[in-house]
Each structure stands twice: as structure tokens, then as C-alpha cells.
Amino acid sequence: MYNLLLKDLKLGVSPLFFVLPLFTGALMLIPGWLYLLVPMYFCWITIPNMFGGYKSQNDLMFTSMMPVTKKDMVKARVSVIVILELLHLVVAMIFGAVNLRLYADMTVYFFEPHPGFWGLCFAMLAIFNLLLIPMYYKTAYKYGAASTTAIAGAMIFAGVAQWAGIQSPYLADLFSGSGADNTAAQASLLLAGVLVYAGFTFLAYRMAIKRFLKVEIQ
Amino acid sequence: MLALDIRNLNKSYPAFQLKDVTFQLEQGYIMGFIGANGAGKTTTIKSILNLLHIDSGEVHVLGKSMAEHELELKQEIGYAFGGVDFYTRSKLKTLTDAIRRFYKHWDEDAYRGYLRRFKLDENKKIAELSAGMKVKYSLALALSHGAKLLILDEPTSGLDPVSRDDLLDIFQSLVVDGEISILFSTHITSDLEKCADFITFIDNGRVIRSSEKNEFVETYRLLNGKESELNDVKDKLISYKINSFGFTGLIHAADFDPSSGIPSTVPNLEEIMIYFARKEHSHV
Numbered sequence: 001m002y003n004l005l006l007k008d009l010k011l012g013v014s015p016l017f018f019v020l021p022l023f024t025g026a027l028m029l030i031p032g033w034l035y036l037l038v039p040m041y042f043c044w045i046t047i048p049n050m051f052g053g054y055k056s057q058n059d060l061m062f063t064s065m066m067p068v069t070k071k072d073m074v075k076a077r078v079s080v081i082v083i084l085e086l087l088h089l090v091v092a093m094i095f096g097a098v099n100l101r102l103y104a105d106m107t108v109y110f111f112e113p114h115p116g117f118w119g120l121c122f123a124m125l126a127i128f129n130l131l132l133i134p135m136y137y138k139t140a141y142k143y144g145a146a147s148t149t150a151i152a153g154a155m156i157f158a159g160v161a162q163w164a165g166i167q168s169p170y171l172a173d174l175f176s177g178s179g180a181d182n183t184a185a186q187a188s189l190l191l192a193g194v195l196v197y198a199g200f201t202f203l204a205y206r207m208a209i210k211r212f213l214k215v216e217i218q
Numbered sequence: 219m220l221a222l223d224i225r226n227l228n229k230s231y232p233a234f235q236l237k238d239v240t241f242q243l244e245q246g247y248i249m250g251f252i253g254a255n256g257a258g259k260t261t262t263i264k265s266i267l268n269l270l271h272i273d274s275g276e277v278h279v280l281g282k283s284m285a286e287h288e289l290e291l292k293q294e295i296g297y298a299f300g301g302v303d304f305y306t307r308s309k310l311k312t313l314t315d316a317i318r319r320f321y322k323h324w325d326e327d328a329y330r331g332y333l334r335r336f337k338l339d340e341n342k343k344i345a346e347l348s349a350g351m352k353v354k355y356s357l358a359l360a361l362s363h364g365a366k367l368l369i370l371d372e373p374t375s376g377l378d379p380v381s382r383d384d385l386l387d388i389f390q391s392l393v394v395d396g397e398i399s400i401l402f403s404t405h406i407t408s409d410l411e412k413c414a415d416f417i418t419f420i421d422n423g424r425v426i427r428s429s430e431k432n433e434f435v436e437t438y439r440l441l442n443g444k445e446s447e448l449n450d451v452k453d454k455l456i457s458y459k460i461n462s463f464g465f466t467g468l469i470h471a472a473d474f475d476p477s478s479g480i481p482s483t484v485p486n487l488e489e490i491m492i493y494f495a496r497k498e499h500s501h502v
Contacts, residue, residue, distance in 0.1 A: 007316040011305050062304035064269055066320045067292035217269035 004068055004076035012054055017046045017084060021091040028095035032108040035096070036158040039121045042088045043128050043151050051136065051143035060141050064217045071209050078133060078205045085125050093118055111165055112176045115186040119193025120161050126200035128154040134207035140215050219281055221245040221367045221399030227265055227275035234423060236261055239275070241418045241428035246396035248389055250410030251403040252487060253420035254495050259403040262420065263371050267295070279367055293322060296360020298353050299371045306345040310338065310355060321363035329362035350381035357388065368392070368400045374409050382406070386413040407487035417487065421494045439474045440485040441467050447480050457496035468493035
């Protein structure tokens with residue numbers, strides 16, 4: 001599995017996608033912005049480009065010829081996705097911390113980047129992974145429909161979450177108002193997000209293996 | 219020992235079917251796997267490598283079942299797929315660095331040796347290699363991880379005669395020690411006349427014959443008769459062509475009566491392939 005991961009990171013993923021989190025993370029410095037958009041760039045840019053690269057380089061055939069199991073192939077690919085997602089979120093969190101210091105006194109309309117907000121981001125990527133990974137592994141090379149569905153799922157979640165965060169005084173208070181200073185509440189929201197992310201991604205991985213075992217490598 | 223033992227391989231697609239494909243390759247020999255485009259060569263090869271799910275049948279490589287020992291056996295199989303490119307914008311050394319980690323018996327000295335022997339520059343990108351050099355690179359990889367069975371799918375297609383001859387010499391030198399075996403699919407039958415020990419001929423998903431090369435061609439006769447003689451042998455011919463001089467037809471040697479007076483010759487592989495293909499067309 002480690003060799004496959006190394007192969008994916010060295011051959012399959014352009015170095016651009018390891019640098020991209022710095023650029024998208026820096027968007028956290030835009031004052032009062034809709035910060036749920038920040039991790040969304042991973043879904044819009046990295047995934048379709050990365051999967052397009054695998055497809056055009058015949059990665060599926062290349063990897064299938066080697067002494068590896070299909071299970072490990074999925075595990076390595078899901079690991080690459082998780083590594084990049086975490087990179088995006090961690091870098092964005094660092095910029096988010098700067099944001100909170102820079103704009104402490106500013107009244108903002110959308111979610112502020114407190115820990116609870118990052119819980120929402122984890123949940124958003126959880127939905128993205130759950131839709132993307134099993135759909136992709138129906139063929140293990142066609143990524144258009146899987147990416148479209150997963151992006152739509154993540155955007156709908158982000159839209160509903162942000163709308164509810166504005167409309168509901170309770171949620172507004174919990175995420176950005178007085179709740180922002182409640183460490184326990186914020187930590188719980190973040191933890192809940194991380195757990196949903198881990199659970200959904202694991203479920204996606206299991207579903208992907210089941211589907212990929214049926215795939216014929218043409 | 220058998221390097222490759224395939225028995226009753228069946229695989230159905232809506233428009234194509236592999237039917238009871240059976241053949242064996244002894245260790246230390248080169249087998250030419252011939253057939254027209256679409257006859258089932260690549261489907262058979264992909265079934266051997268477990269890339270496809272076969273409906274029924276058994277594949278044994280070096281005495282072990284491929285279904286049960288896939289990972290272990292893939293350590294022992296080398297491949298070259300002509301015309302399929304992977305990571306073409308990467309340098310050879312980048313690609314090799316990713317590949318060698320997967321093989322337990324990777325021999326770096328042997329790899330360096332093959333790079334020199336095949337005149338491969340590892341700072342070049344795959345896209346910069348000629349078709350022949352790509353096959354040589356695949357061979358260098360396969361031989362450096364100690365592959366005992368080389369599966370080459372159309373390795374010489376698209377190569378110029380000089381490169382093809384060069385590769386055929388390499389193939390022959392590889393099997394000299396009796397350890398390495400080669401299954402070599404192609405539709406360029408003259409290549410096999412030069413280097414194959416055995417021939418397996420597949421047509422429309424069915425193995426027509428698998429045997430030693432000379433025995434294979436000796437099984438058939440090519441008749442060049444007058445049109446008036448055609449009716450005497452028409453039913454026994456595999457297929458025939460009529461031309462201004464009479465007819466030319468392929469027949470099983472066993473079905474041919476030399477006393478009939480019809481001039482006959484031993485056909486070459488290409489003629490056998492062509493007449494079998496005509497038989498298919500006449501049945502459609």
C-alpha cells in the first residue's frame with residue numbers, strides 16, 4: 001500500500017496540488033467572506049484535474065499490471081484524497097487563525113472561522129467523499145459524473161448550512177456569536193465534523209472496494 | 219515445467235466470446251500467439267493477467283493457479299503492451315523509481331546492465347522513446363525484476379524491420395538459458411517464422427491449433443488447382459479464392475489426397491491466417 005501511495009504522490013499528483021492549499025488557504029484572509037468556499041476549491045480544481053491525469057496516463061492499467069491488490073489500489077487512492085483534503089483544511093485553519101486576529105472587531109454576515117466552522121468543513125468534505133469515491137470506482141477511470149455529483153452534494157450542504165447559520169439565531173449564535181467563545185461547544189462541533197468525515201470516508205472506501213472488485217480492466 | 223497452462227478459458231461479451239481457449243507453453247520457449255485483429259488475443263492475455271473476470275476456465279503460471287496466487291505470480295511475470303503508454307511525460311528514471319519498489323527481487327545491477335545493452339537513456343521521457351525503445355524499456359523492467367514469463371502483446375507492431383529484427387534477436391537470446399518463456403502475440407506472422415518455437419492460432423475467440431511451429435504449418439496444405447478441379451475438393455477446403463488461373467485454397471493435410479494431382483505447397487503462417495479469416499467471412 002505504501003508503495004502505491006508513493007507511486008500516486010510521485011507520478012500521479014502534480015506538485016501544483018500540494019501548493020494549491022497555500023493559495024486557497026490565503027483566501028481566508030478576505031474579510032467577511034463566505035469561507036465555506038475555501039475548501040470547495042479542492043473539489044472544483046484538484047479532484048477533476050488529478051483524476052483526469054490518472055485517466056490520460058492510463059494509470060488504471062499501469063497499476064493493475066503490478067503485483068498489488070485491488071483493495072490496496074483503492075486504499076492508496078483514498079489516502080491521497082484524504083492527505084490533500086487535510087492539507088487544504090490545516091493550511092486554511094492556520095490562515096483562519098490569522099483572520100480571527102486581524103478582523104476580531106468586524107461584524108460579519110457569514111460563518112467566522114472558529115473551530116465549529118471547521119467541523120462544518122469536515123462534514124462538507126465527508127459528503128463530497130461519500131459521493132465521489134464509490135461513484136468513481138464503478139469504472140475507476142470515469143470521473144465526470146462522480147465529480148459533478150460530489151461537488152453538487154458538497155455545495156448543497158454548504159448552501160443549506162450557511163443559510164441555516166444566517167436564518168437561525170441559535171445556529172448563528174452557536175457558530176459565530178457567544179458560542180464562539182464556548183470552547184466545549186466549538187470543540188464538540190469540530191469533533192463531530194471530524195467523526196462524520198472519518199466515518200463517511202471509511203464507508204466510501206468500503207463501497208469503492210466492493211465496486212472496484214467487479215471492474216474489468218480494459 | 220509449464221510456464222503457462224491455460225485450460226478451457228471462457229469469456230462472453232455481448233458481441234464476442236472466448237470459447238474454451240486451451241494451450242500450454244513449456245518453460246524456456248517462445249510461443250507466438252497469432253490471430254487477426256479482434257480474434258481474442260488481447261482478451262486472452264488480459265484474462266491470463268486477471269485483469270478480466272473470466273466466466274470459467276483455469277490459468278496456471280509456473281505451476282501455480284493465477285486465481286489463487288495472483289500477487290506472487292505477478293512478481294514473476296513481465297509484460298510489454300505495444301501501443302499502450304503510461305506516464306509518457308515522466309522520465310524513465312522517475313517511472314522506474316516508482317515501479318521497482320513493487321518487486322521483491324529487483325536487481326538494480328541487472329537494470330543498469332539492460333539500460334546499457336538496450337542503449338536506453340534514463341533521463342529521457344517515455345514520450346521521447348521510439349516504439350522499439352519503449353518495448354526495450356518494458357523488457358528491461360521485466361528482466362530486472364526477475365520475470366520468468368514474459369507476456370508481450372503486439373510488441374513488434376508498428377516497428378520498422380530493423381527494430382523488429384533487433385527485438386526478435388533479443389527475445390531469442392532471453393530464452394537460451396531455458397528459464398525465461400515468452401508468449402508473444404502478433405499479427406505480423408513473419409516475426410514468428412523467425413523466432414517462435416510454438417504457435418497458438420486463435421480465430422474468432424477459439425483456438426484453432428496450438429503446436430510446434432513446423433508441425434503447425436505441416437498440418438495444412440495450400441492447393442493451387444484449376445477451376446475444374448475445385449468441385450473435387452471444395453467441401454474439404456477450409457476456404458478458397460478463385461482467380462484467373464483457377465483456385466487457391468487451404469486444406470487440412472489429412473483431408474488432402476496427393477494422388478488427386480492438384481499442386482500443393484506447405485502454407486506459411488500468414489496464408490493460414492488469411493484463409494481462416496475468409497472462412498469466417500463466408501459464414502457471416
